[in-house]
Amino acid sequence: MKKFYQDLLASHNLHKPLAVNKEESFESESLKKEKILQQVPILGEWEQLGRGNFVKDSSLIHLKSPARFETYPADWPQDGDYTSFGMIGAKRTFVNENWETFNQLKLVVTSHCKNIINPAITVSFTNDGKIKVPDKYDREGHHVINLENKQTREYRLDISNLSRDAISKLEITFNANGSYMDLPADWDIVVEKIFLETNQENSNVKGWQILKNNLSYSHIGYPKESTKTVIAHSELIGEKFLLIDEKNSEVIYKGHFQKFDKTVGTYAVADFSDYKIKGQYFLQVGDLKTKIFKIDDYENLLKTSLWKSLNFVFCERCGCPVSGIHGTCHQDVFAEFNDRKIIFNGGWHDAGDLSQQLVQSAEVTLGIFELAAKVKKVTQSYMPDF
Numbered sequence: 001m002k003k004f005y006q007d008l009l010a011s012h013n014l015h016k017p018l019a020v021n022k023e024e025s026f027e028s029e030s031l032k033k034e035k036i037l038q039q040v041p042i043l044g045e046w047e048q049l050g051r052g053n054f055v056k057d058s059s060l061i062h063l064k065s066p067a068r069f070e071t072y073p074a075d076w077p078q079d080g081d082y083t084s085f086g087m088i089g090a091k092r093t094f095v096n097e098n099w100e101t102f103n104q105l106k107l108v109v110t111s112h113c114k115n116i117i118n119p120a121i122t123v124s125f126t127n128d129g130k131i132k133v134p135d136k137y138d139r140e141g142h143h144v145i146n147l148e149n150k151q152t153r154e155y156r157l158d159i160s161n162l163s164r165d166a167i168s169k170l171e172i173t174f175n176a177n178g179s180y181m182d183l184p185a186d187w188d189i190v191v192e193k194i195f196l197e198t199n200q201e202n203s204n205v206k207g208w209q210i211l212k213n214n215l216s217y218s219h220i221g222y223p224k225e226s227t228k229t230v231i232a233h234s235e236l237i238g239e240k241f242l243l244i245d246e247k248n249s250e251v252i253y254k255g256h257f258q259k260f261d262k263t264v265g266t267y268a269v270a271d272f273s274d275y276k277i278k279g280q281y282f283l284q285v286g287d288l289k290t291k292i293f294k295i296d297d298y299e300n301l302l303k304t305s306l307w308k309s310l311n312f313v314f315c316e317r318c319g320c321p322v323s324g325i326h327g328t329c330h331q332d333v334f335a336e337f338n339d340r341k342i343i344f345n346g347g348w349h350d351a352g353d354l355s356q357q358l359v360q361s362a363e364v365t366l367g368i369f370e371l372a373a374k375v376k377k378v379t380q381s382y383m384p385d386f
Contacts (some may be wrong), residue, residue: 011311016323029057031156035200040102040378042170042194044092052187053086058190061090061172067116067137067185068178088187089122089173096128096166102196103160109145110152110192115185117326119147121174125156129166147189156194161206180329208264209233213258213288222303223292224276229269230283232257236268239285243272246280246292306371311365319345321345 003084007019022028048054051073052065069085077083088257105123113119125141127133129338133141141162145155179185203211210216212233222228230241243253253275257268270283275295283290292302314322321327345360 001054004307008307009262013123013146014311014314016306017315017325018308019168020181022035025183027156030201031154031267033201034156037198037200038101039106039198040196042092042196046090046092049089049091049163049171050087051085051176054090054200056376060190061175063090063172063187063189063191064189067175067176067187068182069176069270084175084177087173087174088176090191091169092169093169094167096168099159099164099167102164102198103158103202104197104199105157105159106154106193106195106197107157107191108152108154108193109147110150111147111250112188112190113149113186114188115179115183116149116187117180117188119149119192121172121189124169124171124173125159125162125167126169126171127163127166131163133163133333138333158199158203158205160202161204177228180327208267210267215285215288217283217290217293217310219291219293220305222294223301224297226273227271227301228273228275228295229271232268232285233262234259234266234268236285239268240284241270241285243275243283245280246282247320252277252281280281280366284295310368311373313348313368316348316360318347318349319343 008014009352012020036102043058046054046056046061051069052063054064055064065088065186067085071085072083073086107123109121111119111239121144123143123145125133126142143157145157147153174187174189176187210231210233212235216231218228237259239257241255241257243251243255245252253272255270255272257270260267260269270285272283278294278296280292280294282292315325318330319328328345331343333345334341334343336342347358348364350357350360
C-alpha cells in the first residue's frame, strides 16, 4: 500500500500515468507457477496474409509493413470509418489436428516497431470439429497480445477452454492503423519458438469453478461490517482455516470451510464475517494462503481502487499528450461548417485507444462528476495517508 501511494505522489497526483508493476501481473505470476508436462514445436510452412512483407524463414515468422498505405484494401470500406489500412500476417494450415492433449500455446515475440504507440498482434484459431471456432458471430478463437516495443518477450495463451479437436488453421496478424500525428511509422514483428504445451498449472477461463491450490478472495479487502468470505475448490470442504494478523503472525480467528452447492457449482467457503477488527490479514489453509488484505471501513478500502480508476481515465485522454503512452492525437478528426474547420479531439478514447466519439467523453464526464459528489465530504482522506 505504501508503495502505491509513493507512486501516486511521484505522478504528482495523476499528472502522469502511474507506474505499472508487471511482476505482480496475472501473466507474470502464471509463468512462474507453470509446470510443463509436454512440449511440441509448431513447424511447417507459413503463408502470407494481407499486405506488407513476409520474410520466409523455416524457424520464425518475420512481418514488416508501413503503418499507412495510399489506399484501403479493395474489399474493405473505402471511407476510412472504423477501417484500418489493411491486415498484415501469416497463417499455418493443418489437416484437422487434435490438440486436446495440449492446454496452452507459447510463443516468443520481438517488436522492432517505429512510432507505433501500442504494438499488438492477434493470434486466431480455427477449429472444424464438433464445436466450430470461431462461431457464426466470430466471438471465439481470437486473442490480442499487447507487445513491449524494442523488447523480446515470451507469451503464453491458455487454450484449455477452446474447442480444439480438429484445428485447421492458426493465424498471427496485426492491422496497419496509421500513426499519431502522421509520423513516419513502420511495423517490424518477429515471432518464433511457437510451441504447443501441456501445463499442469493451467487456469480456468470459463465458469466459476476455483482451481485446486487457489483461493479466491477480495483483493481490495473487506468492509468491517460486511460479509467476509474466501472461496476454494470443493476438496477443501471441512478443512480448517486460519485468519492471521500480518503484523505479528498471530492467529486471530479459526473456522472450517463450509459446503456451498448452487447451480453455478460446488465450492468450499471460509466465512469470517463476524470478525470486525480493522487491520491487515491473510487467510491460510494448510500450506495455501492468500496475499495480505485489509479489514477496514468501506470508504478506506475504495481509496486505491478510485485512484487506479482515475489513472485509467487519465491514460485514455484524447487530444493531449499522455506521458509514455501517446502524443497529441486525433488531429485529423475535424468538422467542417461553412468556411470553418474545427478539430474536435479532446475528451476520451474508447478502451482500444482508437476511437474518439461523444459517447466516450459524455459517459466518462458523468462518471467523474458522480465520483466527485460521493467523495466531496471526505476529499482529504483520499490523499496518501503516510
